[in-house]
Structures are given as structure tokens and as C-alpha cells.
Amino acid sequence: MTFRNKFPPLMTLLGGASIATVAAVILRKKYRKSNTRKTVEDEMKNGKLVVESIGKIESIYRLCVGTPRQGLLAPHARGRLRLSNAHAVEGLSKYSHVWIVFVFHLNTPHKGVKIAPPALGGRKVGVLATRSPHRFNPIGITLARLDKIIIAENNSVSLELSGLDLVDGTPVLDIKPYVAAYDSPIDEVARVPSWVSGGLATKRPVKLSDTARESIRRILKEGKTKFYGRSFGESDDEGYEHLVACICEVLAMDVRSTYQTKKVREGKSQAERSKRVQTKVSEDSPVCTQQIDNLLVHFSVQPASSVVRPTSEGSGAEDTVFVTKIEQL
Amino acid sequence: MTFRNKFPPLMTLLGGASIATVAAVILRKKYRKSNTRKTVEDEMKNGKLVVESIGKIESIYRLCVGTPRQGLLAPHARGRLRLSNAHAVEGLSKYSHVWIVFVFHLNTPHKGVKIAPPALGGRKVGVLATRSPHRFNPIGITLARLDKIIIAENNSVSLELSGLDLVDGTPVLDIKPYVAAYDSPIDEVARVPSWVSGGLATKRPVKLSDTARESIRRILKEGKTKFYGRSFGESDDEGYEHLVACICEVLAMDVRSTYQTKKVREGKSQAERSKRVQTKVSEDSPVCTQQIDNLLVHFSVQPASSVVRPTSEGSGAEDTVFVTKIEQL
Structure with a gap:
């Protein structure tokens, strides 16, 4: 024309x-x-960019409190990401691990420049010197194992993930395949502060009572879990093994603030938001709860009385964890 | 009241x-x-979140074309991030590496679900199965070495970075310290497709002419570079060594699309946006250019005629690179 x-x-x-x-x-x-052609920068106003969720996480965790600080620390934790268009992940199954870029959606907006990480026992550092969820932009990155990709008839797709540290309902902004040559420093050991390495080296022993173990077996047999056992396409024995491993991983390195840690030791820790549990607190047997999948895990924490830990109140505290009871939610 | x-x-x-x-x-x-208290999710509208730049990158690269696909592949590449508040990075110097969460600001907005990575020679895969800059949300993550933190009198701070793959002017959304236990799969080798590992294994030999080497020495002596030599606080010899290493790293693994690769082989590749170079193209001596720091690097690419590479047109092509001339920009 x-x-x-x-x-x-x-x-x-x-x-x-x-x-x-x-x-x-x-x-x-x-x-x-x-x-x-307009660039992304042309479309940004005063350095501001609008990003949009491409899907939401389903996961065994429903509360921020008690969720591991990183997925690799609880490799048996499971979750899933559903996306509407299978074409967008064509070729992804050739990778074993993926980065998930997500929104810390349960945060309350935070603009502080310093933060008190649990392992520093109240001392503050710059927010950009931590992996705290409270950041200038509430964006997180986490590495997860990509176990399986399931494509539905309507072209929607489900990424089955393990070693996931995200709370149920987390909005996802991006998925990027993990490539060691891009994402892992070669020929040198990455340096971190001692409060980080120290916290990582300390794992609390976790002990499950016979009653707790029996309850897990029963709940799995009834198919009442979402991410473990027959409902997930594995045998009851496999489900039991993986779920117990997950519970131990989660409780062994639980990260709580100094305030939360104190509450845990006093047996006053809140569990499932939708089902606040009435626990009878006594000096002798404090009881805390933690939700994992469809289970409510009752546990108590016994402080290691002989150890003095001025700067490690939360992360990696050398307490012993006793899982006393497991309830189905 | x-x-x-x-x-x-x-x-x-x-x-x-x-x-x-x-x-x-x-x-x-x-x-x-x-x-x-309102959560981030309460403030998001239809899954949309507004994020804001916390600072901009200064770097040796000014164009997307020719910038390495990841920083670890060119460890001698340098850059810097200036931030307004030094308190936000207090404690960061204890870490050797940082993640930079940034905006692909030179992208044109893209909503396609599939993409043709250079190494696949025209074949398409899902955008989420690649590290392509063209994504649903134009957000990237890259790992860089944190060499030094310089705090100015007005409390502003400069993070001196190396192994950086970001273009000058890139808006940054976040900095997160790298912790291997969080960010690197333990006890297993991460799996990637052969087109990725193959491309990484192939590095093009890079040869510098005597004229080019002399020019680099002269320009360094004049202090006309921004990130290498005396202007960066290192000796001319150190600057020379690091800059030559950087040029070789960048040209050895240059990632270009099939179209760009064809242009390079024909000696028609565009260089510095602000100073498009007039090159006389002849069949015998094609000349391409690439801007690095304040240098304009002239080079030619000699295809390895005996090798048939149907699916490796761009990434890691087995061409030989000849750096013929270096100009100051």
C-alpha cells in the first residue's frame, strides 16, 4: 500500500x-x-519496572517461620510449580537444577538498610550483606532440583521440584536453568563470614518418638499427604523414608530470630496459621509445632545447657530437637 | 488521646x-x-509488582553484542556498582562473590515462549530452558567477584567487581552474597544439555598482532583506560596483563546469533554504538570491531574450514580470532 x-x-x-x-x-x-524499537529502559519510569508472576509455588511449607533458609539444606523438601504454557519449558528436562526467581510475598514491606540475622544474636549488618528476605526489592533466588516435568493435555505444565525452600503460594517471576560454569566460582573456594559458615556447620540432632513414627506411617497409608507416599506416586516405605528425612532436615537447621528461638525454647511457637494449636505449656515439657505437608509436627527443644553461644541464638543452635507427636491437619 | x-x-x-x-x-x-500489617502480596495487583533500581553498573562493555554470556567466562572483565548508602553493605566484604539481580535494560520487550539460542543454530527451545536475556520478566542474575569495597566521605559506596558480564548502565535491583552451601548443588554434578556443555568446552584461539599489543601498552601508559592500568591503581604491566587476558576471554567465547556470526565472518560486525566504525571490507581481510573499556578492538574471524558445525553457529564456534588493531575511543 x-x-x-x-x-x-x-x-x-x-x-x-x-x-x-x-x-x-x-x-x-x-x-x-x-x-x-523501545527498550526496557525506555519503558522504565524513574528506574521502576513492573514485573509479573508467571506462576505460583505449591509446597510443603505454609508459614515463613520454620521454613529452611535455603532449599539445599533440606533436599527432601518438595514442591511444584505450575505454568500455563508447556512450550516455555521445552528442553528444560535436560537440566538437573533450576534457579527460581520469586517474590517474598509474605513479607511486610521493608526499607531498612540494616538487618539482624538470627545467627548474629541481635547484632546488625547491611541488608545487602545477608540473604534476609527483607530487602529493598522483595525478590529472592533459590536453587531447586528439577525432578520431573509433567505436561497436561491442556498444554499446562507442572515442574516437580525438591530441595525447595519456598512457602506455598509464592509468586514466581522466572525460572533459569542452573549451569555450574556460570553459577559456581571455578578454581577457588568462595569466602563467607564465620557467622554464616559456623551456622552451616552446626546441625541440631533431631529425634522422633515411636508414637510420631507410627503416626507418619498411618497417615501415609491413608494417602493423606500431598507430596509424600502414594498420593505422590511412591510406595508407603519410600514416602516414609523421604518424609522422615525431610522433617529431620527442616528441624535440624531451623532458622528463627532471637525472639522466635526464645519462644521455641519456652514451647510457645506458633505453627499452622489456619489452625493455631492449643498447647499446654509446662516447665518440664514445652511443645512447639511446625507444619510440613499435611502434617502438624509437635516437637520440643532442649537447650544444650553446657554450651555458651552468645552470637548464635537462632541459626544452627546446638539444641536437641525431640519430635513427640505427629497430627494430620 | x-x-x-x-x-x-x-x-x-x-x-x-x-x-x-x-x-x-x-x-x-x-x-x-x-x-x-499489609504483606507484599496484598500490595501486588494481579500478580504485578513494582521493583526499583538501587544503583547502576559501570562496566567495560557498552553493547549487548559481544558481551560474554556469563561473567565467570571472562574473569578479567571489570565493573563497578555505586550505591548511595554504605550501611546497606556493612559486612559484605567478608564474602568473595556476590549475586547481582539486574534488569536487561537494553532488551526490547519480548513475550515469546520460545527462543533460538546461538549454539542451537536456529533451532528453538522454551525461553525458560535458556539463560537468554529475552524473558517474560527482563530480570537477570549474575555472579561476580567482589574485589574491593570503597566507601566515600559522603557515605556512598562503590563495589569493585570482576568477572562481570553486564553492560554499562545496567540497573541493579539487588545484591546477595554468594554462599556455596545455598547456591551450588552438593554431592552431585549438575546436568546440562549437550549444546550447553559443548559450547562451554569450545574456546576459539585468540591471537594479538604486535601492532595491537603495542597500542595497548601505549594507551595504558597514557592512562586512557578506565578499568585497567594506572587509572585503576595498578601498574602498567599489571594493567597490560589483565587487559590482554580480558580481551582474549571475551573474544574466545563470544556469543552471537547465527545472523551476527555470519556478519562477523563477513567482517561486517557493528562495534561501538556511539562511534560506528567505517571498515573497508574485502574478501581477503574482513574486519570486525568490539569495544572493551575505552578501547576499540579490531579483529577478524577465520572460520575453521574443515570442521562441519551444523548446530554451533554462534556459541563456541571453532573459528580463530585475529586481533589486528587497537584504537582508543
Whole structure:
């Protein structure tokens, strides 16, 4: 289509070659302008960018409190991401691990420049020197194992993940395949502060009572769990093994603030938001609860009385954890 | 302030204890409502979140084309991030590496679900199965070495980075310290597709002419580079060594699309946006250019004629690179 075809009444009305030339110039300018492709930066206003969730996480965790600080620390933790378009993950099954870029959706907005990580026992550091969820932009990255990709008939897709540290309902912004050559420093050991390495080296022993073990077996047999056992397509024995491993991993390195740790030791820790548990607290047998999958895990924490830990109140505290009872939610 | 003080005219007008009781109930309800802290999710509209740049990258790269696909592949590449508040990075110097969460600001907005990575020679895969910059949300993550933290008198701070793959001007959303126990799969080798591992194994030999080497020495001696040599606080010899290493790293694993690779082999590759270079192209000596720091690197690419590479047109092609000339920009 030429501009002559586009503007025949104008051409007829004004006539002449000079008008045609002017129109051609205008159209050319307009074309050139629309042809200058806008970049993301052009669309950002004052450095602000609008991002949009591409899917939500389903997971065994429902509360921030008690969720491991990173997925690799609880490799038996399971979750799933459903996406609407299977074409977007074509070829992803060739990778074993993925990065998940997500929103810390349960955060309350926070603009502070310093933060008190649990392992520092009240001392503050710069927020950018921590992996705290409270950040200038509430965006997190976490590495997860990609176990399986299930494509439904309607072209929607489910990524089955393990070693996941995300709370149920977490909005996801991006998935990126993990490539060690890009994501892991070669030929050198990455340096971290002692309060981080120290916390990682300390795992609390976790002991399950016979009653707790029996309850897990029964609940699995009834198919009442979502991510373990027959409902997940594995045998009851496999489910039992994986679920017990997960409970131990989660409780062995539980990260709580100094305040939360104190509450745990006093047996006053809140568990499932939708089902706040009435626990009878006594000096002798404090009881805390933690929700994992469809289970409510009752446990008590016995502080290691002989150890003095001034700067490790939360993370990696050398307490002993006793799982006393397991309830189905 | 009690509600009585807040509503004296109403109290006077209506009077009586019953009205006071009603008002107290209303106020209590209102207080309780305002006391329920809003979460990030409450503030998100239809899964949309507004994020904001906390600083911009300064770097040796000014164009997307020719910038390495990941920083670890060019460990001698340098850059810097300036932030306004030094308190936010207090404690960060204890870490050797940081994640940078950034915006692909030079992208044109893209909503496709599939993409053709250079190494696949035209074949498409799902965008979420690649590290392509063209994503649903234009957010990238990259790992960089944290060499130094410089705090200015006005409390602003500069993070000196190496092994950086970001273009000058990249807006940064977050910095997170790298912790191997969180970010690197333990006890197992991460699996990637052969087109990724194959591309990583192939590095093009890079040869510098004597003229090019002399020019680098001269430009360094004049202090005309920004990130290498005396302007960066290192000796001319150190600067020379690091800059030559950087040029070789960048050109050895240059990632270009099939289209760009064809252009390079024909010696028609665009260089510095602000200074498009007029090159005389002949069949015998094609000349391409690439900007690194304040240098304009002239090079030619000699295809390895005996090797048939149907699926490796771009990434890791077994061409040989000849750096013929270095100009100061």
C-alpha cells in the first residue's frame, strides 16, 4: 500500500506532486520513529519496572517461620510449580537444577538498610550483606532440583521440584536453568563470614518418638499427604523414608530470630496459621509445632545447657530437637 | 488521646454512655484493621509488582553484542556498582562473590515462549530452558567477584567487581552474597544439555598482532583506560596483563546469533554504538570491531574450514580470532 492509496481523498482535494512529496516525508518520518524499537529502559519510569508472576509455588511449607533458609539444606523438601504454557519449558528436562526467581510475598514491606540475622544474636549488618528476605526489592533466588516435568493435555505444565525452600503460594517471576560454569566460582573456594559458615556447620540432632513414627506411617497409608507416599506416586516405605528425612532436615537447621528461638525454647511457637494449636505449656515439657505437608509436627527443644553461644541464638543452635507427636491437619 | 477527645462535638450532641460504647467499638475495630500489617502480596495487583533500581553498573562493555554470556567466562572483565548508602553493605566484604539481580535494560520487550539460542543454530527451545536475556520478566542474575569495597566521605559506596558480564548502565535491583552451601548443588554434578556443555568446552584461539599489543601498552601508559592500568591503581604491566587476558576471554567465547556470526565472518560486525566504525571490507581481510573499556578492538574471524558445525553457529564456534588493531575511543 502506498501513501496515495492510504490518503486518496486528501490527494484528490489538494492535488499536485508537492503535496505528495510532503506527505511522503511525513510518512517516512513516522515510519522511522515507530521503527526505533523501545527498550526496557525506555519503558522504565524513574528506574521502576513492573514485573509479573508467571506462576505460583505449591509446597510443603505454609508459614515463613520454620521454613529452611535455603532449599539445599533440606533436599527432601518438595514442591511444584505450575505454568500455563508447556512450550516455555521445552528442553528444560535436560537440566538437573533450576534457579527460581520469586517474590517474598509474605513479607511486610521493608526499607531498612540494616538487618539482624538470627545467627548474629541481635547484632546488625547491611541488608545487602545477608540473604534476609527483607530487602529493598522483595525478590529472592533459590536453587531447586528439577525432578520431573509433567505436561497436561491442556498444554499446562507442572515442574516437580525438591530441595525447595519456598512457602506455598509464592509468586514466581522466572525460572533459569542452573549451569555450574556460570553459577559456581571455578578454581577457588568462595569466602563467607564465620557467622554464616559456623551456622552451616552446626546441625541440631533431631529425634522422633515411636508414637510420631507410627503416626507418619498411618497417615501415609491413608494417602493423606500431598507430596509424600502414594498420593505422590511412591510406595508407603519410600514416602516414609523421604518424609522422615525431610522433617529431620527442616528441624535440624531451623532458622528463627532471637525472639522466635526464645519462644521455641519456652514451647510457645506458633505453627499452622489456619489452625493455631492449643498447647499446654509446662516447665518440664514445652511443645512447639511446625507444619510440613499435611502434617502438624509437635516437637520440643532442649537447650544444650553446657554450651555458651552468645552470637548464635537462632541459626544452627546446638539444641536437641525431640519430635513427640505427629497430627494430620 | 481517647475517643472522647477525638469526637467532643458528637459526644456533646448525642451524649450518654451507650453512644460512647458504640464509638469505642468502632474505634477498636478500626484500630485492629489498621494493625493487620499489609504483606507484599496484598500490595501486588494481579500478580504485578513494582521493583526499583538501587544503583547502576559501570562496566567495560557498552553493547549487548559481544558481551560474554556469563561473567565467570571472562574473569578479567571489570565493573563497578555505586550505591548511595554504605550501611546497606556493612559486612559484605567478608564474602568473595556476590549475586547481582539486574534488569536487561537494553532488551526490547519480548513475550515469546520460545527462543533460538546461538549454539542451537536456529533451532528453538522454551525461553525458560535458556539463560537468554529475552524473558517474560527482563530480570537477570549474575555472579561476580567482589574485589574491593570503597566507601566515600559522603557515605556512598562503590563495589569493585570482576568477572562481570553486564553492560554499562545496567540497573541493579539487588545484591546477595554468594554462599556455596545455598547456591551450588552438593554431592552431585549438575546436568546440562549437550549444546550447553559443548559450547562451554569450545574456546576459539585468540591471537594479538604486535601492532595491537603495542597500542595497548601505549594507551595504558597514557592512562586512557578506565578499568585497567594506572587509572585503576595498578601498574602498567599489571594493567597490560589483565587487559590482554580480558580481551582474549571475551573474544574466545563470544556469543552471537547465527545472523551476527555470519556478519562477523563477513567482517561486517557493528562495534561501538556511539562511534560506528567505517571498515573497508574485502574478501581477503574482513574486519570486525568490539569495544572493551575505552578501547576499540579490531579483529577478524577465520572460520575453521574443515570442521562441519551444523548446530554451533554462534556459541563456541571453532573459528580463530585475529586481533589486528587497537584504537582508543
